Amino acid sequence: MIAVPDLVARARALADDLLFPAAAEVDRRGAVPRSHFDALAAEGLYGLAAPPGVGGAGVGMDGIILVLEAITGGCLSTGFTWLQHHGLVAGLSGSDRADVRERYLPDLVSGVLRGGSAYAGVIPTPPRVRARRVNGGYRFDGDAPFVSGWGGIDLLQLSGREDDTVVNAVVDAVEGDGLAATPLELNAAQATATVRLALTDYFVPDERVFATVDHAQFVGANTIGSRFNGCAPLGHAERCARLIEEAGQPDTASALRAEQNEIRKRLDAGLADPASLPSARAAGADLAYRSAGALAAATGSRAVLAGEHAGRLVREATFLLVAASRPEIKDGLLALARR
Numbered sequence: 001m002i003a004v005p006d007l008v009a010r011a012r013a014l015a016d017d018l019l020f021p022a023a024a025e026v027d028r029r030g031a032v033p034r035s036h037f038d039a040l041a042a043e044g045l046y047g048l049a050a051p052p053g054v055g056g057a058g059v060g061m062d063g064i065i066l067v068l069e070a071i072t073g074g075c076l077s078t079g080f081t082w083l084q085h086h087g088l089v090a091g092l093s094g095s096d097r098a099d100v101r102e103r104y105l106p107d108l109v110s111g112v113l114r115g116g117s118a119y120a121g122v123i124p125t126p127p128r129v130r131a132r133r134v135n136g137g138y139r140f141d142g143d144a145p146f147v148s149g150w151g152g153i154d155l156l157q158l159s160g161r162e163d164d165t166v167v168n169a170v171v172d173a174v175e176g177d178g179l180a181a182t183p184l185e186l187n188a189a190q191a192t193a194t195v196r197l198a199l200t201d202y203f204v205p206d207e208r209v210f211a212t213v214d215h216a217q218f219v220g221a222n223t224i225g226s227r228f229n230g231c232a233p234l235g236h237a238e239r240c241a242r243l244i245e246e247a248g249q250p251d252t253a254s255a256l257r258a259e260q261n262e263i264r265k266r267l268d269a270g271l272a273d274p275a276s277l278p279s280a281r282a283a284g285a286d287l288a289y290r291s292a293g294a295l296a297a298a299t300g301s302r303a304v305l306a307g308e309h310a311g312r313l314v315r316e317a318t319f320l321l322v323a324a325s326r327p328e329i330k331d332g333l334l335a336l337a338r339r
Contacts (some may be wrong), residue, residue, distance in 0.1 A: 007043075007059050015075070019075035027077070027189075041112075065268075068228055076236060083229070084148050091168055096211075115153055121142060121143070131167040136205055138203075140201075144197040150193050153173045166212070168210055178202035179197060181195040230284050233281075233320045237259075237288045243295050252298065278326060279328075283332070285325075296314055
C-alpha cells in the first residue's frame with residue numbers, strides 16, 4: 001500500500017515537471033504523447049480505483065481526489081482521457097464475474113491495458129444506448145456522443161439499457177461489426193481524441209458482460225463517478241491560481257483558493273447527499289471559468305497570443321462547463337449566471 005502523501009506528491013511532481021510544461025504543445029498538436037500515459041502507469045496511477053488486493057494503490061477517497069486534481073491541473077487533455085479509465089476499473093473491481101475480472105483487471109490496474117467509458121447514454125430516459133437480450137449475449141443500438149481516448153485505449157466500458165436493467169460490458173475499442181467512430185473537432189482539449197460512437201446491432205457475447213444492474217442502482221452508484229468528475233474543474237482552477245500568483249496577484253489567487261476549498265467541501269458532502277452534488281459540480285465549473293478569466297486579465301494582452309497558457313486555459317474552462325455534465329448541472333450554471 002502506498003502512503004497517501006507520497007502518492008499525491010508524486011502526482012503533483014509529475015503534473016508540474018512533465019504534464020504542464022508540455023500542455024501548450026499537446027494543445028497545438030492535438031495529441032497526447034504515449035509517453036505521458038506511460039509515465040502515469042509507471043507511477044501506479046492506473047490502479048487508483050482498484051482495491052489493494054488486486055494491485056490498487058489503496059489511498060482512499062481523499063487520496064484519489066487529490067491525485068485527480070493534480071493530474072488534470074497539469075494537462076487537461078491527458079488527465080481527462082486518463083480519468084475515463086477508472087470507471088472501467090471500478091466497474092470490474094465490483095463485478096461478481098470472476099472470469100471477466102481475472103481476464104482484464106490486472107492489466108488495467110498496471111496500465112498495460114488502458115480503458116475508456118461509454119456509459120452516460122443509459123442514465124437519461126429514454127436512453128441513448130439500448131441493449132436487448134439475444135442468444136449468447138446482447139445486441140446494442142444507439143449512440144454514445146462523447147467517448148474520449150479513441151485510438152489510444154484498448155478496452156471500453158459499454159453500457160446499454162434493456163427496460164430498467166443496465167447491461168455493462170467490456171469490449172475492444174476498435175471499429176467494425178456494428179460499431180463506428182466519428183472523430184469530433186473540439187475547440188479545446190482536442191488531444192482527448194474524442195469520438196461519437198454509433199452502435200448498430202452490435203453484438204457483445206456473454207463472456208464480455210461484467211454486470212447487469214437495476215437502472216436506479218446504476219444511477220446511485222454513479223455518485224462517486226460524478227464526484228470524481230468534479231476534480232478536473234478544481235485542478236484547473238488551482239493551476240490558474242498558481243499562474244495568477246506568479247503574475248503578481250497573490251490576493252486574487254488567495255480569494256480563488258478560498259472558493260476552491262469551499263467547493264471541495266460541498267463536493268465531498270455530495271457523496272452523502274447526492275441531490276446536492278449537481279449544484280456543487282456547477283459551482284466548480286463556474287469557478288474554473290472565472291479563474292481562467294482572471295488569469296487572462298492578470299496576463300494582459302499577451303493572453304490572446306497563440307501558445308500562451310492563459311488563452312488555452314480559458315478554452316479548456318469552456319470545455320469543463322459542458323464535459324461530463326448533466327441537465328441539473330447545466331441548470332445550476334445558468335442559475336449562477338443570473339445572479
